[in-house]
Amino acid sequence: MLSKLKDPSEKTLAILLLTPAFLLLAMIVVYPIGKLVYNSLFDINKTGAYIGFLNYTDVWRDPLFWNATKNTLLITVITVPGALVAGLGLALLANLPFKRKWPVRLSLLLPWALPLSFAGLIFAWFFNTDYGVVNDVFLRLGLIPESVSWLLKPNWAFAAICLTIIWKTSSFMALILLAGLQMIPRSLYEAAEVDGASRWQQFWQITIPMLMPSIVVALIFRTITALQTFDxxxxxxxxxxxxxxxxxxxxxxxxxxxxxxxxxGSTLAVFMFLISLAVSGFYLHHIGKNAS
Structure with a gap:
């Protein structure tokens, strides 16, 4: 018995080393999710009584839930590819052989470091009807006859929000993709040039395939945060x-x-968690297929 305690097996040692991580995971993930599901089974606001799955059926019939879910998914579908395309362009630009690279890479970090609510306030000022920059520029260029109430029209307000989110999150995508670009061996491009491949062919045949793991990682993180869009x-x-x-x-x-x-509210949060889980599972499934 003493010898086992002094010299534990690999399985015992693995359990001992992983136990703190499992306890931490249970404390910060499992318990909050469990508490969320537990709260969703009660009418906490009124009587505090157990009502089972009544909240779930109410949510399923709630038009506000379906409207908010539609808006959330639409924001995700628009801003995630938009941020990916913009981020890829910024990453390719930052990967060019500048003499001083740190100012360029610092400029990529600044939009991501800006607080979300602050970015929203800045763009709300840009699109303001009376003193916004967008109306002022468009009026000076003669593109619009009079000031437009951008944030008071549903479609324009939605477009303005998507544009703001793309601007805010494209730098995050660019930083991840820039790290992936720096891992691509220069010898591949040199060999492609010797074979007569154009820059466009090099981009599609070398850059994109070699960058795909970084793209998938960036898409996972960006999609999860897009589904939780609030600020x-x-x-x-x-x-x-x-x-x-x-x-x-x-x-x-x-x-x-x-x-x-x-x-x-807890019931709504459970639905949002399930949507996030389904999207994460979709990405992980495709990561597994690509890895195999």
Whole structure:
């Protein structure tokens, strides 16, 4: 017995080393999710009684839930590819052989370092009807006859929010893709040039395939954060006009904070967690296929 304690087997040692990590994971992930599901089974706002899956059926019939889910998915579908394309362009630009690379790479970091709510306030000022930069520039160029209420029209407000999110998150994508670009051996491009491949052919036959693992990682992180979008639309439009720009995270905030309906808000959060889990599973499945 003493010898086993002094010289544990590899399995015992692995369990001992992984136990703190499992405990930490249970404390910061498993317990909050469990508490969320538990709260969703109660009518906490009114009677505090156990109501089972009544909140879930109410959510399923709630038009506000479907509207917020549609807006969230639409923001994800628009901003994730948009940020990827913009980020790839910025990464390729930053990877050029500048004499001093740190100012270029620092400029990539600044938009990502900017707080989300601050970015929303800046672009809300840009699109302001009375003193916004966008109206001023368009009027000077003669592109519009009069000032446009960008954030008061549903479609334009949604487009402004998507543009802001793409600007804010493209730098994050660029930093990940830049790291991937620096891992591509220069010898591959030299061999392609010897074979007579053009820059465009090198981009599609070397850069994109070699960069694919970094692209997938960037897409995973960006998609998960896109599904949780809150700060930028909240600071720009508060979900308006009406509920045309309200996201699922904003709807959860409305019920839990504004209405103090913790049970219903927890149910909405469970649905958002399931959507995020499904998207993560989709990406991981494709990562596994690519790895094999």
């Amino acid at each position: 930028i639309p909240y600071t720009m439009t508060r979900g308006g006009p009406g509920e045309s720009t309200e996201t699922l995270a904003m709807l959860i905030h409305k019920y839990t904070i504004d209405y103090s309906d913790i049970g219903y």
